Amino acid sequence: MGLTSNKVIALAVLLAVVLFIGTVWFWPRLARQSWRAVIGRVGLLIATQLAVFASVGLAANQAFGFYATWADLFGQETSPGVxxxxxxxxxxxxxxxxxxxxxxxxxxxxxxxxxxxxxxxxxxxxxxxxxxxxxxxxxxxxxxxxxxxxxxxxxxxxxxxxxxxxxxxxxxxxxxxxxxxxxxxxxxxxxxxxxxxxxxxxxxxxxxxxxxxxxxxxxxxxxxxxxxxxxxxxxxxxxxxxxxxxxxxxxxxxxxxxxxxxxxxxxxxxxxxxxxxxxxxxxxxxxxxxxxxxxxxxxxxxxxxxxxxxxxxxxxxxxxxxxxxxxxxxxxxxxxxxxxxxxxxxxxxxxxxxxxxxxxxxxxxxxxxxxx
CATH class of the missing domain: 3.40.50.1820 (Alpha/Beta hydrolase fold, catalytic domain)
Known part of the structure; x- marks a missing residue:
């Protein structure tokens, strides 16, 4: 799926929603002071924030046309004019x-x-x-x-x-x-x-x-x-x-x-x-x-x-x-x-x-x- 595809944005938004719900649901279980619970809380917070940032970034890119493809986004589109x-x-x-x-x-x-x-x-x-x-x-x-x-x-x-x-x-x-x-x-x-x-x-x-x-x-x-x-x-x-x-x-x-x-x-x-x-x-x-x-x-x-x-x-x-x-x-x-x-x-x-x-x-x- 292309960088500007509606499906990509929809998947990113869906992932962000699932992670948010998962964070709310599992937070009581991760409230303990063990190292595993701390790592779990940190992991959920980071994953949720990344998913939210990705959703916003993909939507902004589609609206403003900053990058056309994944290769363009990651700097792989370096071919000069023909x-x-x-x-x-x-x-x-x-x-x-x-x-x-x-x-x-x-x-x-x-x-x-x-x-x-x-x-x-x-x-x-x-x-x-x-x-x-x-x-x-x-x-x-x-x-x-x-x-x-x-x-x-x-x-x-x-x-x-x-x-x-x-x-x-x-x-x-x-x-x-x-x-x-x-x-x-x-x-x-x-x-x-x-x-x-x-x-x-x-x-x-x-x-x-x-x-x-x-x-x-x-x-x-x-x-x-x-x-x-x-x-x-x-x-x-x-x-x-x-x-x-x-x-x-x-x-x-x-x-x-x-x-x-x-x-x-x-x-x-x-x-x-x-x-x-x-x-x-x-x-x-x-x-x-x-x-x-x-x-x-x-x-x-x-x-x-x-x-x-x-x-x-x-x-x-x-x-x-x-x-x-x-x-x-x-x-x-x-x-x-x-x-x-x-x-x-x-x-x-x-x-x-x-x-x-x-x-x-x-x-x-x-x-x-x-x-x-």
């Missing part, structure tokens, strides 16, 4: 579809009613790497009356070390997009859902690391090119947007600011504005001061020409550490860049907060994109 050699003679497709699944909405078993989620691997020519993703295709994509229609695209990025599955199971992006489009609050849109790194487990912060993974190039060039070649997407700059939370939010803002010719809009949910350097990132810049400065979005607004793109930032007055920086960021934006914001009275750096912001975010980004 380098792909592209030989045009072989006719290799840049998007390899590995499977499909329905969307969890009424009538979701029929693609023309519920849309479809495709599990894919996207290969990049410029960055020489490949990355997994999930692609949500709206119901209209499968309806005959829209067979010649092209659709706008939003790349949706997790935080770090989140999983792409968390965007589906935890944040409900496909379901929310389906519902917002059904209500007429947004246009039908393709969502490309993935992690913000192409070299797990390293946190690359969407940086082209000198001598290392070229993450920004992958998202700015390879991903739009590959998806546009495989799906019926709009081809112009106004067809693409990018959304992300936490690390993904920083990446979304940076991609829209650095590449307005590709991304007409970028939404950063609980974003920060400067790439951190820590044990998960390693040395991102290798002494390249210009690269480091460009990765600081506050510096970028002060020193670089204002990009022609639209930005959305979200925060909360209580519960978020980025409130002050977000206000500062908004104050630095100059035309032709446009900036919007969502400010909650309270809300932490978590899935519950982002689920409150996602419907409005999808509506916002839909209004700034077209499918041409």
């Amino acid at each position: 380098v792909v050699d592209h030989d045009p003679a072989k006719g290799e497709t840049p998007v390899d579809v590995r499977g499909t699944r329905p969307v969890n909405v009424p009538g979701g078993g029929r693609p023309s009613t519920g849309g479809q989620i495709q599990k894919v691997v996207v290969s990049g020519k410029e960055a020489d790497t490949a990355s997994p993703a999930y692609v949500y295709l709206p119901p209209e994509y499968f309806q005959s009356r829209y067979k010649n229609r092209t659709f706008p695209v939003s790349v949706v990025l997790t935080g770090y070390p989140g999983t792409a599955q968390a965007l589906i199971k935890g944040l409900h992006y496909p379901q929310t997009a389906h519902e917002q489009a059904r209500k007429g609050k947004m246009q039908p849109m393709i969502l490309v859902m993935m992690r913000p790194t192409v070299a797990p487990p390293r946190d690359t912060e969407c940086v082209d690391i000198p001598g290392g993974p070229q993450t920004e190039t992958f998202f700015a060039k390879d991903l739009p090119g590959a998806i546009s070649e495989h799906y019926r997407t709009g081809k112009g700059a106004g067809s693409w947007g990018v959304i992300g939370d936490s690390t993904g939010g920083y990446c979304a803002l940076k991609l829209a600011m650095h590449h307005p010719d590709v991304y007409a809009a970028g939404a950063g949910l609980s974003a920060y504005y400067k790439a951190p350097i820590d044990v998960t990132t390693g040395d991102l810049f290798h002494g390249d001061k210009e690269l480091e400065q460009r990765a600081d979005l506050m510096w970028y607004l002060d020193h670089m020409p204002a990009p022609k793109t639209s930005l959305l930032v979200t925060t909360s007055k209580q519960g978020e550490d980025n409130y002050g920086d977000t206000e500062k960021f908004i104050g630095k934006v100059k035309a032709p860049t446009r900036v919007s914001s969502i400010t909650l009275d309270s809300g932490g750096h978590n899935f519950n907060t982002w689920r409150r912001e996602i419907p409005a975010t999808l509506e916002w980004i839909s209004g700034r994109l077209n499918g041409k």
Whole structure:
């Protein structure tokens, strides 16, 4: 059973309950002062607490998507990004579809009613790497009356070390997009859902690391090119947007600011504005001061020409550490860049907060994109 399986959580909860009842039941028998009774009490207490902690940890992991598999949890998932050699003679497709699944909405078993989620691997020519993703295709994509229609695209990025599955199971992006489009609050849109790194487990912060993974190039060039070649997407700059939370939010803002010719809009949910350097990132810049400065979005607004793109930032007055920086960021934006914001009275750096912001975010980004 997988780490995020409901059965695993149910078993952990059942074990915790059984141990709790067992502790209450056997405690009178273990009340004596013998060494065996003491060891029994200690053993029951430790076992019960471990079972409770495991239950809470498994539930939190499923909700927030910290780890996808047991191997990921125990640090065994250390394989780097896959380098792909592209030989045009072989006719290799840049998007390899590995499977499909329905969307969890009424009538979701029929693609023309519920849309479809495709599990894919996207290969990049410029960055020489490949990355997994999930692609949500709206119901209209499968309806005959829209067979010649092209659709706008939003790349949706997790935080770090989140999983792409968390965007589906935890944040409900496909379901929310389906519902917002059904209500007429947004246009039908393709969502490309993935992690913000192409070299797990390293946190690359969407940086082209000198001598290392070229993450920004992958998202700015390879991903739009590959998806546009495989799906019926709009081809112009106004067809693409990018959304992300936490690390993904920083990446979304940076991609829209650095590449307005590709991304007409970028939404950063609980974003920060400067790439951190820590044990998960390693040395991102290798002494390249210009690269480091460009990765600081506050510096970028002060020193670089204002990009022609639209930005959305979200925060909360209580519960978020980025409130002050977000206000500062908004104050630095100059035309032709446009900036919007969502400010909650309270809300932490978590899935519950982002689920409150996602419907409005999808509506916002839909209004700034077209499918041409």
